[in-house]
Amino acid sequence: MTTGAFDGRATSDWMRRFAATAYATEAELTALDQQAGDGDFGVNLTAGVKAGERLLDADGNPDGGPSAPLGSMAAAFLDEIGGTSGPLFGLLFQALARTAESAGSALTAAALATGTEEGLAAIRRVGDAAPGDKTLVDALTPAAEALRAAPDGTPADQALERAAEAAWQGVRDTADLSARMGRASYLGERVTGVPDPGAVGIALFFASAADTVREVAPHLR
C-alpha cells in the first residue's frame, strides 16, 4: 500500500461517510432543488447512497482493494436511480472504480485526479453541460483541476481536501449563475442566487473523503 493512498477499507469508509452526509443534508438538498428544480434531488441522492450501502454490505470484503466499493456505488447509482443526477453520479463512481482497478491496491492522488477527470468527461459527454451552465459540472471541474494540480506525491487525503475546497468554491459560484441545462433552465433568471443542488452533492462527496481520513482512517496519514 502506497503511503497516503486509499486502500479498500478507507475507500469503503469514504463511501459510507458520503452516505451519512447525504442523509444528514437531505432536507437542505431538497430545499435547494425545490427552488431550482423539481425538489427530488435529496431523495435521489439518499436513495442512491442507500442502495450503495446495501451493495457494500453484500460485498463484505473491505480488504479487496479500492475499486470494489466505488464499483458498488457506481452500480447502485447507475442501475437503481432515475432522474438526471443519479446516473451522472454513477458515471463519476464508475470512472473512479476503473482507475482504482488499474491503480491496484491503493488509490493515489494521481489516480484520483485521472478518475475524476474521466468521470467529468463522461458526464459532459452525456449531459452536454459546460462550466457555467449551473450544474454539478461547476463543482466537479474545479475539483478535478485541484486534484491534478497537486504536486507529485501529495497524499491522497490532502489532495481530496483541496478538491473539496475547490468544489465548494464552484458551488458558491453557481449561485450567481442562471441555469442553461437541466430542469432549472426553464426558470431562467429566477434561480439566480440559489446554488445548484447537484454541485453541492459533488462537494459533499469530496468533503466526505477528507473527513474519512481525519476521523475514520487516521492510519493513512
Next chain:
Amino acid sequence: MTTGAFDGRATSDWMRRFAATAYATEAELTALDQQAGDGDFGVNLTAGVKAGERLLDADGNPDGGPSAPLGSMAAAFLDEIGGTSGPLFGLLFQALARTAESAGSALTAAALATGTEEGLAAIRRVGDAAPGDKTLVDALTPAAEALRAAPDGTPADQALERAAEAAWQGVRDTADLSARMGRASYLGERVTGVPDPGAVGIALFFASAADTVREVAPHLR
C-alpha cells in the same frame, strides 16, 4: 291497343300528373313528415318527380309504349333520391315498368295488378315492413288487392280508381297506428293520429292515374 288499357302516352301523362300532384301537395306532405319523421318526405318526393320529368322529356317518344315512362321514373327515384322513400318508390316504378314491358304496347288492369304486387313484394323484401307498421306498405297493400280483385276485362282506369280508393282507406288507417319501422318508429305512440306521409304519396300516385284518364286521355275510356 287493348281497349281500356294504358298506352305510352297515357302512362307518360299519368307520370306528369303525379308530378303536378306532388308539387301541389309538397307543403302538406312536409308537414306530415315533420310530425311523424324528419320532415323531408315532401322534398324527397318532389325531387324525384322533377328528375323523372327531366328523363321523360329527354326520352321524347311518348308512343314508345307504357314501359318507358315508368322506367324513367324508376331510374330517377332509384338513382337520384336518397332517404328511405325515394328508392322504395323507385322499386314500385321498376316493377311496373317490367310488367309493362312484358305486357307490350298497353298496360291492362291485370298487368297493373301484377306490377303493383311485384313492387310491393320488392318493397317488403327490402324494407322489411309488414302491413300495420305505419308505412307506405299500408297504402300499397290494399291498392294491390283492389287491382287484383278487379274482374277480368275491367278497364285499367276503373281498376286504378278502385286502387286509389283502397289506398286512401289505407292512409286513413295509418293514422290510428303507432310506427314500428322507419324514423317514425323512434317516436312510438306520439305519432298516433297522424297519417303516414309515404302512404299518402302512394295514394296520390294511384289517384293521379284515375285523373289522367278522366281529364287527359278520355280516348281511353
Next chain:
Amino acid sequence: MARYFENSTDDLVPDALAGFARAHADVVEHHADSGSLVARHTAAARRVGLLSGGGSGHEPLHAGFVGAGMLDAACPGRVFASPHNRQIYQASLAVARPEGVLHIVKNYTGDRINFGIAAERLAHQDVACARVLVDDDLASDSEAVGAGRRGTGGTLLVEKILGGAADTGLGLTELAELGAAAVRRCRTLAVASAAHTAPTTDEPAFTLPAGELEYGVGIHGERANRTRPQQPVAALVEEMTDALLAAVRPGPGEPVLALVNGLGAVTSLELYGIFGELGRVLDARGVHLARHLVGDYVTALDMRGFSLTLLVADPAMLPFYDAPVRTAALRW
C-alpha cells in the same frame, strides 16, 4: 371546422376518399361514378365478387379492407349514413363475377334498404346477388329493439373469412351460408369513456360525467343503454368477456378469434392492456385463443372507447382467416 381538419363538413368524406385512393393506388381504384373503391387485384379463382359498404366514420372499415384476399369493392356513404343504392348497384356491376356478387351488410335500417334496393336492381339485370347480414352487437340483443342487433366490429372478421373463402372458388350460396354461420358464431360488445366529436357541431356528441362509462355503445356515437361507473380494466374486460362467452359458447378446444378494437381515440397502450386482460380471462376459462387482432379497425370517428369481438371458428373458417390478404389496413 374547428376540431376537424377539413375544408368543410361536406368535403370531409369526398376529400378523404380521394386522398385514400391516391395513397393506396397500388391496391384500390376510385370509381368516381359510383363513389366506390374497387380492388385492383383479386384472385382469378373467385366466382363471386365481395362488396361491402356503409356510412363513413368507421375507417379503416370498409375501404381499408378492399384488396386481394378480402373485399372487391367498398361503398362509403356520408358520415354515419348508408351509401345510396345506386353506388352499391354500380359497384356491384363492376365487381360481379360469373356467380354474381355477395353483399356484406351491417344491420341498420338505412343500409338494409339501400343494399336491398341495389339487390332488386341487380336481379332486374339478372345479376345474382346474395346478402350476409352482420348483426353481432350483443348490447342490442333484446326484444325491445325492433331493428335487431346492430352490425359492428365483427364485420371485419366476417369479411376476412369470406375473402379467404371466395379465393378458393366457393359459390354464392356457399359463401352466403358461410357468412351467416360466421355471424351466428360472433358477438361484439363495446364501451366508451368519452363521446366522438360530432362533425356538424364540432362538439362532443354527448357528455359523460367524470368517472362514468357508457356500457354497450354502437359505432355511430349513439349512447349505450346504460351508463355506469368506470372500473379497473381487468374487471371490466372480465365482465365483457364473460358476457361474450355466454353468447358464443365455444366448445372445448374450439378455436376462438378475438378482435380488440379501438373506436378512435383510445390509446394503443390501453388497447394492448385490454388485450392482456382478455388473454388472461380466456386462459382462465380454458378457451383456446387461436387468433387475435389489436388495433383501430372499426371506429366511430374519435370516440374514446373499445370493443371486444369473439368469433368461434369452425374448422373451415380458420384457414380462410389465415389466407393471404393485401389491403390498405390488413396484410399478411
Next chain:
Amino acid sequence: MARYFENSTDDLVPDALAGFARAHADVVEHHADSGSLVARHTAAARRVGLLSGGGSGHEPLHAGFVGAGMLDAACPGRVFASPHNRQIYQASLAVARPEGVLHIVKNYTGDRINFGIAAERLAHQDVACARVLVDDDLASDSEAVGAGRRGTGGTLLVEKILGGAADTGLGLTELAELGAAAVRRCRTLAVASAAHTAPTTDEPAFTLPAGELEYGVGIHGERANRTRPQQPVAALVEEMTDALLAAVRPGPGEPVLALVNGLGAVTSLELYGIFGELGRVLDARGVHLARHLVGDYVTALDMRGFSLTLLVADPAMLPFYDAPVRTAALRW
C-alpha cells in the same frame, strides 16, 4: 382511471407491454429484466444491432417497429419519460452485434442523458456504440431553444432506412453517418386542435378556445409556441408543406418520402384528406413524392392533431426504405 382504461396509472405502461408482447409474440420477445422488447428475427447479415427507445405514449413508436428489417430492440420508459439507462444498457448488450450497437435517440435532455450513460457503460464493457440523434422538429428550430430541435415523426423514417441499411451489413460508423444524413434531410411540423388526456389528472392537458389551433406542437402534449385560428385544411397543409420544403429543399427530381402522421385522436378521414392536400401541394411545386405513409405512427397519447414529415432521400436511402420489414406496426 376514468377516461383511461387501465388498472391504475402506474400499470398503464407495464400492462400494455405485457399485452403487446403476447399479441406479437411471433415478432418480439419481452425481456423482463430490462423491460425491453427484442426482435425474434433479424437478418444474419447485420453487423450492428439497432436500438431505440424513449418515453411511452408515442405508440406504435418504438415497440411497433421492432422486428426483421427494422429495430432489434426498443426500450420504453414511463409515459413521456426517458427509459432508465440500465434498460438501454441491458437491451444493448442483448442485441449488440460484432460491430456493436447503434442508438437511435430522439433529442430530449432526459433521453440524451440516459442513452449517453448507457453508451458510457457499454464502452466500459468494450461494446462499440454510436448514436443517431433525431432532431427533425421544425417548430423548435430556433436560437431560443437551448436544447435544440426536438425529435418527432421523422424518427420512424430514419429507423426504417437504418433497418434496411443494417440488413445489407453496413458497419457502425457508416450507419451512424447514414442516420445523421437522413436526419439532416428530414423535417417535421405538427399541429393540434385538442390536447391529449393527461393520464395523471384524466383531464385535457390544456384547453384550446373553440376554433383555435396549436401550431408547432411536440409529441409530449406540450403546447406549441403559438396558437392561431383554425383554417381550411387545404390552406393549413399548404403553409406547413411550404415551411417544410423551405427547410429540406429537395433538388429537382430528388425523391421525397412523406409521412402524414396522426397524433392519436384525429380520424382516418382527416388524415387521408390531409394526405390529398399534401399531394396536391407537392405536385404544384414540382416535387417528386416518391413514397408515403398515412396513419398513426408517432403519437402523443390521444392528442387531436397531426404531423407532416418530409425526408429528401439520397439515392442510397430509397432502397433501404423499400427493403422488406416485418414488425407489429409496419410490414411490407
